Amino acid sequence: MIDAMVQPLIETRAVSKSFGKVTANKDIDFHVMPSQIHALLGENGAGKSTLMKIIGGLQQPDSGEIFWKGKPVSITSPKVARSMGIGMVHQHFALFEGMSVAENIAFSIDGAVQGTALNKRIHEIADRFGLEVEPKRPVFELSAGERQRIEILRALLLNPQLLILDEPTSVLTPQEAEQLFVTVRKLASEGHGIVFISHKLKEVKALCDAATILRGGAVVGTCDPATSSAEAIAELMLGSRDIVAVRKARDIGNARLTINNLHIDSDEQPLQIDSLQLYGGEVFGVAGVAGNGQELLFAALSGETKSRQPDSITIDGQPVAHLGPNERRQLAAMFIPEERLGHAAVPHMDLVDNALLTNLSNPQASRYGVVNKKFLLQQTNQIVEQFDVRHGGINRAAKNLSGGNLQKFVVGREMNKSPAILIVNQPTWGVDALSAVRIREALMELAASGSAIFVISQDLDELLEISDRLAVLHHGVLGNARPIHEWTIEALGLAMTGGTKTELAS
Secondary structure, eight states, rough: OOOOOOOOOOEEEEEEEEETTTEEEEEEEEEOOOTTTEEEEETTTSSHHHHHHHTTSSSSSSSEEEEEEEEEOOOOOOOHHHHHHHHEESSSSOOOTTSSSSHHHHHHTTTTOOOHHHHHHHHHHHHHHOOOOOOTTTTGGHHHHHHHHHHHHEEEEEEEEEEEETTTTOOHHHHHHHHHHHHHHHHTTTTOOEEOOOSSHHHHHHHHHHEEEEEEEEEEEEEOOOTTTHHHHHHHHOOOOOOOOOOOOOOOSSSEEEEEEEEOSSOOOOOOHHHHHHHHTTTTEEETTTTTTTHHHHHHHTTOOOOGGGEEEEETTTTTSSHHHHHHHHEEEEEEEEEEETTTOOOBBHHHHHHTOTTOOOOEEETTTEHHHHHHHHHHHHHHHHTOOOOTTTTTGGGGOOOOHHHHHHHHHHTOOOEEEEEEEETTTTHHHHHHHHHHHHHHHHHHHHHHEEEOOHHHHHHHHOOOOEEEEEEEEEEOOGGGGGOOHHHHHHHTTTOHHHHHHH
């Protein structure tokens, strides 16, 4: 029950929203009180992001009512939401890549502060909340973790009374996440309301005062996460399905990917790898704080960035460092980039056409410029079924999928090819707990079949769960690989921030 003496900051009553035949929200009652950190939980496609887009003015409800501080309102646009005091940090970054950090922030706050005054304000907020940024840097140079900081920072610049955080820690290290929690708790203590969307139940239990759980677009329960068990919350989210990953023994084979004296110059963060071998049957993990060269590492391994020394990277003994992505795909190497919308998938193309993108070198999909639509339809249907991709039709644009469902599609598209080598950056970014387990199991099963798996991730629990060996990328240098049993979360966190050997040993 809502305290009659204290009005909720935001309240929805019987809010519904459909997209064609797909019901995203069904009669949702939801409210957030002042000084409350309120979790919104559910699987991918449960309706969380749609509800928050309605509150943030990006979508309009088909029916139902919205109340702001007890009064009925119509939130017709993000600008209206911002003027009311609602700030939102999206799961998919809403940034203009050709603009600088400061320009993006100025645009999003409607030019309220500009020039030197804006730069000063950015540094003030960044220092206050521990969000390190460089206002003059163009966004296209930034990693996902750095972009996340920009999204959070520009929301905080408007001093919102209600702050919506959609998967805010998905690309953050434990240290960065803890700093974010300090910020969130401080905001709540000052009277702000927080909506916290996350699939990480440990975070929810540690941070949130209340939780509303959605399943199939409807509210299925509410709870106090601090006193409810993770198992009880997961059962509300997922039903009574098992969410424990099963790890099976794997045989390690011959070296499939070899790196020797790889050095790639970059104005922002050069990359240096002295020596590395990745074996068939192995999952190799790379941890690191965002902005330490992960994007360049992925680009070097995928062929988006080439090297003048062909033999600095070999696939099954063949030099490939001078080859592009399609030429490497012909050697059965596949790649899953960090940014799914715009990099891994074209937003305005449907799922079938997106399935073609990485099948161009596959004669079954395309030969002499003629596309085999039947084959692509079959492959697309297989992907969405195997990876439980929830969609409104495979002929709808990729941008219409929720972030987690698009991630599952992209992962499934590459794994469906049974690659000899799979390079993946942030494999479970933004997917729900059950889907994350299924993706991790699929990666381990692929390794068990003889593939070599190279995983770059900022989810340290994930790396410790699936990796056989693990190394840390720090300032563009990949450290020595160690067997997974030699690592702990604490040792990883320290190595990622430049900790000494003495500190690591302790």
